[in-house]
Amino acid sequence: MPDIQLSIRDLRVHYVTEEEDVKAVNGISLDIERGQSLGLVGETGAGKTTTALSILKLLPKPTGQIASGSIMFKGKDLALASEEEMRKIRGNEISMIFQDPMTSLNPIFTVGDQIAEVIALHTTISAQEALKRAGDMLELVGIPRGRSNEFPHQFSGGMKQRVVIAIALACNPSLLLADEPTTALDVTIQAQVLAMIHDLKTRMKTSLLLISHDLGVVAQVCDTVAIMYAGKIVEHGPLAKVYEKPLHPYTEGLFGSIPVLHEKKKRLKPIQGLMPNPADLPGGCVFHPRCPYAQGPCSTTVPRVTEKGDRKVLCLMYEGIIENRMGVADV
Amino acid sequence: MEQKYKGEFAEFWKRYRRNRLAVVGLALIGLYVILALGADLLYSYDFITGNQIPNAFSGIASFAEVEDGGTVRRHLYLLGADNFGRDVAGRIIHGARVSLIIGFVTVAFAVVIGGSLGAVAGYYGRRLETVIMRGADILLAIPNILFALAIVAALGPSFRNLLLAIGITSLPVYVRLVRASVMTVKDQEYVEAARAQGASDFRIILIHIIPNCMAPVIVQATLGIAQSILSAASLSFLGLGIQPPSPEWGNMLSEARSYIISAPHTLIFPGLAIMTVILAYNLIGDGLRDALDPKLKR
Amino acid sequence: MGTAELRCRAYSHYMQKKDSMLKYIIRRLIHLVPVLLGVTLIVFTLTYISPGNPARMMLPQDSTDEQVAELEKAMGLDEPFVMQYFHFLFGYDGPGDSFDYKGLWALDLGRSYVSNRPVFGTILERFPNTMLLTFLALVLSIVISIPFGIISATRQYTKTDMAVTIAALIGISMPAFWLGMMLIWVFSVNLRWFPSLANPANLKSIILPALTLAAMNTAVQTRMTRSSMLEVVRQDYIRTARAKGVDERNVIYRHALRNALIPVVTVIGLQVGQLLVGAVLTETVFSYPGIGTIMVDAIQRKDTPQILASVVFVALVFALVNLGVDILYAFIDPRIKAQYIGVVRKKGGLLNGAKI
Ligand SMILES: Nc1ncnc2c1ncn2[C@@H]1O[C@H](COP(=O)(O)OP(=O)(O)OP(=O)(O)O)[C@@H](O)[C@H]1O
Ligand SMILES: [Mg+2]
Numbered sequence: 005m006p007d008i009q010l011s012i013r014d015l016r017v018h019y020v021t022e023e024e025d026v027k028a029v030n031g032i033s034l035d036i037e038r039g040q041s042l043g044l045v046g047e048t049g050a051g052k053t054t055t056a057l058s059i060l061k062l063l064p065k066p067t068g069q070i071a072s073g074s075i076m077f078k079g080k081d082l083a084l085a086s087e088e089e090m091r092k093i094r095g096n097e098i099s100m101i102f103q104d105p106m107t108s109l110n111p112i113f114t115v116g117d118q119i120a121e122v123i124a125l126h127t128t129i130s131a132q133e134a135l136k137r138a139g140d141m142l143e144l145v146g147i148p149r150g151r152s153n154e155f156p157h158q159f160s161g162g163m164k165q166r167v168v169i170a171i172a173l174a175c176n177p178s179l180l181l182a183d184e185p186t187t188a189l190d191v192t193i194q195a196q197v198l199a200m201i202h203d204l205k206t207r208m209k210t211s212l213l214l215i216s217h218d219l220g221v222v223a224q225v226c227d228t229v230a231i232m233y234a235g236k237i238v239e240h241g242p243l244a245k246v247y248e249k250p251l252h253p254y255t256e257g258l259f260g261s262i263p264v265l266h267e268k269k270k271r272l273k274p275i276q277g278l279m280p281n282p283a284d285l286p287g288g289c290v291f292h293p294r295c296p297y298a299q300g301p302c303s304t305t306v307p308r309v310t311e312k313g314d315r316k317v318l319c320l321m322y323e324g325i326i327e328n329r330m331g332v333a334d335v
Numbered sequence: 336m337e338q339k340y341k342g343e344f345a346e347f348w349k350r351y352r353r354n355r356l357a358v359v360g361l362a363l364i365g366l367y368v369i370l371a372l373g374a375d376l377l378y379s380y381d382f383i384t385g386n387q388i389p390n391a392f393s394g395i396a397s398f399a400e401v402e403d404g405g406t407v408r409r410h411l412y413l414l415g416a417d418n419f420g421r422d423v424a425g426r427i428i429h430g431a432r433v434s435l436i437i438g439f440v441t442v443a444f445a446v447v448i449g450g451s452l453g454a455v456a457g458y459y460g461r462r463l464e465t466v467i468m469r470g471a472d473i474l475l476a477i478p479n480i481l482f483a484l485a486i487v488a489a490l491g492p493s494f495r496n497l498l499l500a501i502g503i504t505s506l507p508v509y510v511r512l513v514r515a516s517v518m519t520v521k522d523q524e525y526v527e528a529a530r531a532q533g534a535s536d537f538r539i540i541l542i543h544i545i546p547n548c549m550a551p552v553i554v555q556a557t558l559g560i561a562q563s564i565l566s567a568a569s570l571s572f573l574g575l576g577i578q579p580p581s582p583e584w585g586n587m588l589s590e591a592r593s594y595i596i597s598a599p600h601t602l603i604f605p606g607l608a609i610m611t612v613i614l615a616y617n618l619i620g621d622g623l624r625d626a627l628d629p630k631l632k633r
Numbered sequence: 634m635g636t637a638e639l640r641c642r643a644y645s646h647y648m649q650k651k652d653s654m655l656k657y658i659i660r661r662l663i664h665l666v667p668v669l670l671g672v673t674l675i676v677f678t679l680t681y682i683s684p685g686n687p688a689r690m691m692l693p694q695d696s697t698d699e700q701v702a703e704l705e706k707a708m709g710l711d712e713p714f715v716m717q718y719f720h721f722l723f724g725y726d727g728p729g730d731s732f733d734y735k736g737l738w739a740l741d742l743g744r745s746y747v748s749n750r751p752v753f754g755t756i757l758e759r760f761p762n763t764m765l766l767t768f769l770a771l772v773l774s775i776v777i778s779i780p781f782g783i784i785s786a787t788r789q790y791t792k793t794d795m796a797v798t799i800a801a802l803i804g805i806s807m808p809a810f811w812l813g814m815m816l817i818w819v820f821s822v823n824l825r826w827f828p829s830l831a832n833p834a835n836l837k838s839i840i841l842p843a844l845t846l847a848a849m850n851t852a853v854q855t856r857m858t859r860s861s862m863l864e865v866v867r868q869d870y871i872r873t874a875r876a877k878g879v880d881e882r883n884v885i886y887r888h889a890l891r892n893a894l895i896p897v898v899t900v901i902g903l904q905v906g907q908l909l910v911g912a913v914l915t916e917t918v919f920s921y922p923g924i925g926t927i928m929v930d931a932i933q934r935k936d937t938p939q940i941l942a943s944v945v946f947v948a949l950v951f952a953l954v955n956l957g958v959d960i961l962y963a964f965i966d967p968r969i970k971a972q973y974i975g976v977v978r979k980k981g982g983l984l985n986g987a988k989i
Binding site: 094102104107108109112 | 879888
Binding site for chain 2: 667668669671672675679680682683684802803805806808810811814817818906907909910911917918928929932933940944947948952
C-alpha cells in the first residue's frame with residue numbers, strides 16, 4: 005500500500021469573470037506519494053499554476069473558484085477546509101515556489117525577515133531564534149548568512165529564487181509545489197537550482213509537485229509525470245515509461261517539439277495549431293482539433309481514463325472506440 | 336484609411352462607454368455647452384448685468400416685474416436674484432460661457448506652446464533640451480495658483496491677463512509629457528525609416544511623433560481644463576480675475592459672500608456650477624485615461 | 634572570518650550608507666539652487682514690468698514729477714534691471730538710509746509701502762499661523778484619507794466603496810473657497826457651532842478652515858490609497874505572503890499597506906506644498922491672519938515689496954518642503970535608497986564573494 009501524501013480527485017476550477025467563464029481545470033485526478041516527485045507538464049495556459057494554487061486555496065478572489073472535486077491531504081479535504089485551517093497548512097505543511105522569483109519577494113523587508121516570518125508563524129520560537137534559523141536556511145541554499153540584512157533588490161534573480169526556495173523549505177513542508185522554479189533563470193543557474201531542489205527533497209523527504217513546460221527539467225528531478233492539456237491530465241505514468249513510449253498523441257507531439265540530437269526520428273515536428281480557449285472548449289476530446297490521429301468519434305465522445313498497468317491515458321484509442329494508429333502496441 | 340479611423344473610434348467609444356460616470360461627465364459638459372451657446376437667447380447680457388434693485392434677493396422660483404430692453408415684463412427668477420436684483424440663473428449661464436472659454440483657451444495655449452517646446456526638446460536633445468527643461472523645472476517649482484496670482488497682480492486684472500497667467504502656469508506639464516513621449520518614440524523603426532527617406536525634422540515631428548503621444552496629452556488636457564476653470568474662479572474670487580458686473584462664477588461668489596445670511600442662494604448655486612463642471616471634466620479625464628490606456632485594452 | 638571582523642565590516646557598511654545619504658542631500662540642495670534663482674528671477678521680473686509706479690504711489694497725489702524722480706533715485710528704482718535684481722537678492726544701500734535692505738538672502742526686502750513695517754517681519758510673524766493651519770489640515774487629511782482608502786480598497790465594489798469613491802470625486806471637484814463658505818453657512822450661520830472668523834488663539838475657530846483646506850487633499854489621498862492598495866494586493870509578493878500562512882489582517886497591514894503607502898507618501902508630500910498654497914484662499918474666506926491674507930491684502934493695496942516678499946517666501950517654502958519630502962521618501966523606500974547606495978552594495982558583494 006503506497007503512502008499517499010496528496011490525492012486530488014476530479015478537481016474542477018473555473019475563473020468566473022463578467023464576460024466569460026474560463027474553465028481552467030476540468031476534472032483532474034492526481035496522487036503524490038510521500039517523498040516522491042511528480043512532474044506536471046503542459047503548454048502555457050494548460051492550467052498548471054491554477055492546479056497548484058487550488059491546492060493551497062490561493063486562487064485569485066473572487067474570480068477563481070473550485071467548482072467541484074476533492075483535494076485530500078493528511079486525511080483532510082482541502083477543498084472544504086476553512087481559511088483558518090488553510091493558514092496553518094500554508095508555508096508549514098505545504099509550501100509553494102512561485103513562477104516569477106523577481107516579483108515574489110516583498111521589496112520593503114530584508115530577505116532574512118522574509119524567511120524568518122514563515123518560521124515565526126508556524127513555530128513558537130523567539131524572533132531572535134527565527135532570524136538565526138533564517139540565516140541557516142540562507143546558507144542551506146548557498147547564500148552567505150551575512151547577507152540576510154539585505155533587501156531583495158540587492159540580490160540577483162538566481163539569488164532571489166534561492167531565497168524563495170529557502171522560504172518554501174523553512175518549515176520542512178511535507179509537500180512542495182514548485183511552479184516553474186527555473187524558467188526565469190539562465191541555464192547554468194537553472195541546473196544549480198534544480199540540483200538543489202532535488203538534493204533538498206531527498207534530504208528532507210519532501211514530496212514534490214514540479215510544474216514545468218520543459219520536459220528536460222522534469223526528467224532531471226521527477227519520478228512520475230503527468231501531461232496536462234486544456235485543464236485535463238491526458239497522460240500520467242512513471243517518468244521513464246512515458247518518456248520512452250508516449251501513449252497520448254499530445255505527449256508524442258510534445259516530444260516532437262523538442263529536437264532530439266542523437267536520434268533521427270521521423271516525429272521531429274511541432275504540434276499543429278494552438279491550445280483552445282479555455283472559455284470555449286471544443287466538444288468531445290479537447291485535443292481532437294490538433295490531433296493527427298483524430299477520427300470521427302473524437303469530436304463527439306468525451307474520452308475516459310484508461311489504466312494500463314501503472315500508466316493512465318485519456319484517449320479514445322485505448323478505449324477501443326477508434327482505431328489505434330500511433331503504432332504503440334500494448335505496453 | 337478613413338474606414339480604419341472609424342473603426343478605431345468605435346473601438347474607443349466602446350471602451351469609453353463602459354465607464355458610466357465618464358458618460359455622465361460628457362453629458363454634463365454637453366449640457367453646459369448648450370446652455371452657454373444659448374445664453375443670449377435665454378437671458379440678454381444687458382439684463383443679467385443691469386440692476387433691478389427693487390427685486391434684490393428675490394427668492395428661488397419667484398416672479399417679479401422687471402425692465403428688460405426698454406419693456407417691462409414678468410420674469411421668473413429660477414434661482415433667485417442677487418443683491419442688485421440680477422438673475423442668478425442667467426448669470427450662471429453667462430458665466431458658463433466665460434468658464435468654458437477660459438478652460439479651452441488656456442489649455443489650447445498650453446498644449447500648443449508646451450507641446451511644441453517638449454517635442455523640440457525631446458527630438459533634438461542636447462543644449463536646447465537642457466534649456467527648455469530647466470525652464471520647465473523652474474515654472475513647475477512655483478505653485479500654479481500662486482504663480483497665476485503673481486502674474487495677474489503684476490500685470491493688472493483683465494481677461495487677457497487672466498488667460499495669459501493661467502495659460503503660462505499650465506504650460507510645463509505638457510513640455511514634460513510630450514518630451515517623454517517623443518523620447519520613447521523617436522528611435523522607433525518607422526521614424527528611422529521616415530528619416531532615411533529624407534523627411535524633414537518638422538515633418539517627422541508633425542506626422543510621426545506627435546500623433547503617437549496624443550493619448551497622455553488628451554487625458555492631461557481634460558484634467559487641465561478643470562484645473563484652469565478652478566484657477567480662474569479662485570482668482571476672480573480674490574478680485575484678480577473677471578471684474579464685476581461681468582458674470583463669472585468666482586466673482587459671483589465673491590459678491591455673494593457678504594450676503595451669506597440674507598441670501599444663501601446667491602452663494603450656493605454658482606458654487607454648484609463650478610463644482611459640477613470640474614467634476615464633469617474630472618470624470619471625462621478618468622474615462623479617457625481608461626479608454627486610451629493600451630495596457631487596459633483587451 | 635571572525636565576528637569582530639564581521640562587525641567591523643557591518644559598521645563601515647553602515648557609515649558608507651550614512652555618508653552617501655549626506656551626499657544625496659547635498660546633491661539635491663545643489664540642484665535646487667538654479668531652480669530657486671529662476672523662481673526669484675521670474676517673480677522679480679513680474680514686479681519689474683508691472684505698470685504701477687511705487688514711488689508715485691508712496692507720495693501724495695499732487696506731487697510733482699521731480700519729487701517722484703527723486704524718490705525713485707532714493708529707492709534705487711532708476712537703476713537697470715540687472716542691478717535691481719542684484720539688489721533684490723543681495724541687498725540695497727541707497728543714498729539715504731530709509732530704503733536700505735539686506736536682500737532676499739537675509740530675508741530682508743525693505744519695508745511695506747502701506748504699513749512701513751519690514752515686509753519679512755510681518756511674514757515671519759504670521760507664518761506660524763499658516764503653518765498651524767497647514768499642519769492641522771495635513772493631519773486631518775491623513776487621518777481621514779488613509780483609513781477610508783484602505784476600507785474602500787478592501788471592500789472593492791461594495792456600497793461602502795461606492796460611497797467613498799463618490800465622496801472623493803466630489804472632494805476633488807469642490808473649490809476650497811466655496812466649501813469654506815458653505816461650511817460657514819451650515820455650521821456658523823445656521824447651527825452656530827463654530828465661529829465664522831478664525832484666529833490662531835482659538836483652536837475651535839480653526840476647525841472649519843482646517844477642514845476646508847484638508848478637503849481636496851483628503852479626496853486625492855483617499856483615491857491614491859485606494860488605487861495603490863488595489864495595485865499592491867495584486868502583486869506576486871502578496872501571494873507569497875499568503876502562501877506563507879500569513880493571516881489576512883497581516884497581509885493587508887504588514888505586507889500590503891506599507892508598500893501601498895509609498896506612493897501615497899509621495900502624494901502627501903507634494904500636497905504639503907499645495908496645502909501651503911491653498912491656505913491663501915482658505916485664510917481669505919475665514920479672515921485668518923496668515924500669509925495668505927497678507928498676500929491678498931498686499932495685492933489689493935499694490936504693496937509691491939510685500940507682494941514680492943510673500944510670493945517668494947511661499948515659493949521658497951514650497952520648494953524646500955518638496956525637497957524634504959523627496960529625502961524622506963528616499964529613507965522610506967529601500968529601492969530609492971539603492972540608487973545612491975548602489976556603489977556600497979557592489980562593494981559588499983565583492984567582499985562577500987572573496988571570502989572563505
Ligand atoms: N485570474 C484569472 N482570471 C481569468 N482567467 C485566468 C486567471 N488566471 C488564469 N486564467 C486562465 O486560466 C487558464 C490556465 O492558466 P494557468 O495560469 O493555470 O496556466 P499555466 O498552465 O500555469 O500556464 P503557464 O505555463 O503560462 O504558467 C489560462 O487560460 C488563463 O488565461
Ligand atoms: Mg503558470
